[in-house]
Amino acid sequence: xxxxxxxxxxxxxxxxxxxxxxxxxxxxxxxxxxxxxxxxxxxxxxxxxxxxxxxxxxxxxxxxxxxxxxxxxxxxxxxxxxxxxxxxxxxxxxxxxxxxxxxxxxxxxxxxxxxxxxxxxxxxxxxxxxxxxxxxxxxxxxxxxxxxxxxxxxxxxxxxxxxxxxxxxxxxxxxxxxxxxxxxxxxxxxxxxxxxxxxxxxxxxxxxxxxxxxxxxxxxxxxxxxx
Amino acid sequence: xxxxxxxxxxxxxxxxxxxxxxxxxxxxxxxxxxxxxxxxxxxxxxxxxxxxxxxxxxxxxxxxxxxxxxxxxxxxxxxxxxxxxxxxxxxxxxxxxxxxxxxxxxxxxxxxxxxxxxxxxxxxxxxxxxxxxxxxxxxxxxxxxxxxxxxxxxxxxxxxxxxxxxxxxxxxxxxxxxxxxxxxxxxxxxxxxxxxxxxxxxxxxxxxxxxxxxxxxxxxxxxxxxxxxxxxxxxxxxxxxx
Amino acid sequence: xxxxxxxxxxxxxxxxxxxxxxxxxxxxxxxxxxxxxxxxxxxxxxx
Numbered sequence: 001x002x003x004x005x006x007x008x009x010x011x012x013x014x015x016x017x018x019x020x021x022x023x024x025x026x027x028x029x030x031x032x033x034x035x036x037x038x039x040x041x042x043x044x045x046x047x048x049x050x051x052x053x054x055x056x057x058x059x060x061x062x063x064x065x066x067x068x069x070x071x072x073x074x075x076x077x078x079x080x081x082x083x084x085x086x087x088x089x090x091x092x093x094x095x096x097x098x099x100x101x102x103x104x105x106x107x108x109x110x111x112x113x114x115x116x117x118x119x120x121x122x123x124x125x126x127x128x129x130x131x132x133x134x135x136x137x138x139x140x141x142x143x144x145x146x147x148x149x150x151x152x153x154x155x156x157x158x159x160x161x162x163x164x165x166x167x168x169x170x171x172x173x174x175x176x177x178x179x180x181x182x183x184x185x186x187x188x189x190x191x192x193x194x195x196x197x198x199x200x201x202x203x204x205x206x207x208x209x210x211x212x213x214x215x216x217x218x219x220x221x222x223x224x225x226x227x
Numbered sequence: 228x229x230x231x232x233x234x235x236x237x238x239x240x241x242x243x244x245x246x247x248x249x250x251x252x253x254x255x256x257x258x259x260x261x262x263x264x265x266x267x268x269x270x271x272x273x274x275x276x277x278x279x280x281x282x283x284x285x286x287x288x289x290x291x292x293x294x295x296x297x298x299x300x301x302x303x304x305x306x307x308x309x310x311x312x313x314x315x316x317x318x319x320x321x322x323x324x325x326x327x328x329x330x331x332x333x334x335x336x337x338x339x340x341x342x343x344x345x346x347x348x349x350x351x352x353x354x355x356x357x358x359x360x361x362x363x364x365x366x367x368x369x370x371x372x373x374x375x376x377x378x379x380x381x382x383x384x385x386x387x388x389x390x391x392x393x394x395x396x397x398x399x400x401x402x403x404x405x406x407x408x409x410x411x412x413x414x415x416x417x418x419x420x421x422x423x424x425x426x427x428x429x430x431x432x433x434x435x436x437x438x439x440x441x442x443x444x445x446x447x448x449x450x451x452x453x454x455x456x457x458x459x460x461x462x463x464x465x466x467x468x469x
Numbered sequence: 470x471x472x473x474x475x476x477x478x479x480x481x482x483x484x485x486x487x488x489x490x491x492x493x494x495x496x497x498x499x500x501x502x503x504x505x506x507x508x509x510x511x512x513x514x515x516x
Contacts, residue, residue: 028379159379170360172356172359176396197404216387219385227374230495257490262470268482271470271486276489320500328497332492335488339481339485443502448511
């Protein structure tokens with residue numbers, strides 16, 4: 001079986017298991033919703049202000065939601081000794097990582113799809129710029145968070161204080177990506193940036209995704225065989 | 228491998244030489260260097276701030292290279308790998324020492340000179356991020372189980388090495404659109420200030436090397452003591468079999 | 470500057486200069502001391 005086949009297998013497995021209980025998605029959704037409500041109370045923005053800040057709030061809400069979901073994304077693998085089995089299997093380990101990352105990505109995209117109307121309602125959001133760009137920015141930004149988050153989740157799997165370690169590692173590493181996705185999103189929402197600037201943010205974000213996906217794939221094997 | 232006595236003598240000589248250089252540097256910075264025209268005496272913080280900040284950018288490279296060496300030797304030559312790991316740990320701690328000092332002195336200077344403690348420009352944000360990343364590095368080492376902490380830390384070192392330049396570039400690009408206050412270096416240095424600056428740069432570089440190698444030696448000592456203890460335990464278990 | 474003006478705490482500039490230098494030395498000596506304390510607690514091995 002080729003590499004893609006392995007990835008798809010892992011992906012199918014994760015999607016199927018998640019579909020049965022829908023724990024992860026429900027948790028993420030509710031958490032993100034709470035963050036949105038809390039921020040509304042904290043800032044009580046007018047329509048103009050809300051356009052300025054909702055880009056940042058969206059990504060902060062997604063960041064928190066992603067971290068809570070990622071914390072337990074590998075627990076099933078851990079409790080069933082899947083990682084040990086993977087070490088003995090001839091299939092490439094990075095396929096397991098990629099499948100899991102794509103699965104997490106899909107979960108977060110589902111959360112975003114549900115969250116978007118909520119945002120529009122609660123913040124009276126009216127996109128001034130080109131809304132189709134958001135269809136590009138959202139997946140790119142989500143992948144930046146998910147790929148690093150999935151990697152650090154497995155990195156901290158056998159450590160004490162694993163729940164603390166994930167955000168501790170993820171936030172500094174994701175800082176440039178967060179800046180890029182928030183700036184791009186706000187640029188589209190407020191149309192204060194011209195298309196060239198927005199495109200530059202998007203290109204930077206895509207570059208970030210590429211670089212860190214590569215690094216995660218290359219180093220996953222090392223982390224799996226850390227002892 | 229020089230005999231331990233020689234190393235000890237060299238270490239003490241280096242220590243006293245460093246103190247001497249730092250004493251000269253202090254004298255130059257406080258008493259001899261002229262008072263800066265616009266900023267006044269507070270500018271003398273520069274002579275401690277800039278060398279420390281520069282050293283804070285050198286030791287991460289040592290850590291990165293040591294981490295790569297560890298990953299390379301991990302399966303090929305475990306003993307060399309362990310040495311590389313000890314160097315990585317020492318340089319990480321020294322990085323945090325110097326970067327913390329850079330941040331603190333910078334903030335004290337900025338507040339007195341320009342009225343603000345902090346600004347989110349490319350340089351400062353990247354510097355803060357460097358600090359955060361290396362604190363995470365140390366916490367990861369502390370929290371992970373002994374077998375794997377070396378490898379995991381080395382992986383984080385790679386991530387940090389890739390991330391820091393990216394942070395700098397992205398924030399610099401951002402600041403071309405949304406300018407914020409930037410703490411200027413004062414451009415080029417007046418010739419009368421060079422002696423103070425150079426003496427302190429030399430002194431803190433010597434100090435940094437000294438504490439890094441001291442920490443490295445301590446870590447090696449701990450590693451060897453551990454190996455020793457493990458060997459004794461194995462021998463003891465073999466004896467009871469008879 | 471003189472020793473007297475160094476320890477003059479009247480203006481913020483002077484205070485910050487003094488604090489900065491003290492902080493640098495405190496941190497560096499503190500770290501050196503911590504490493505030295507660790508050294509004294511670790512037994513040297515027979516070479």
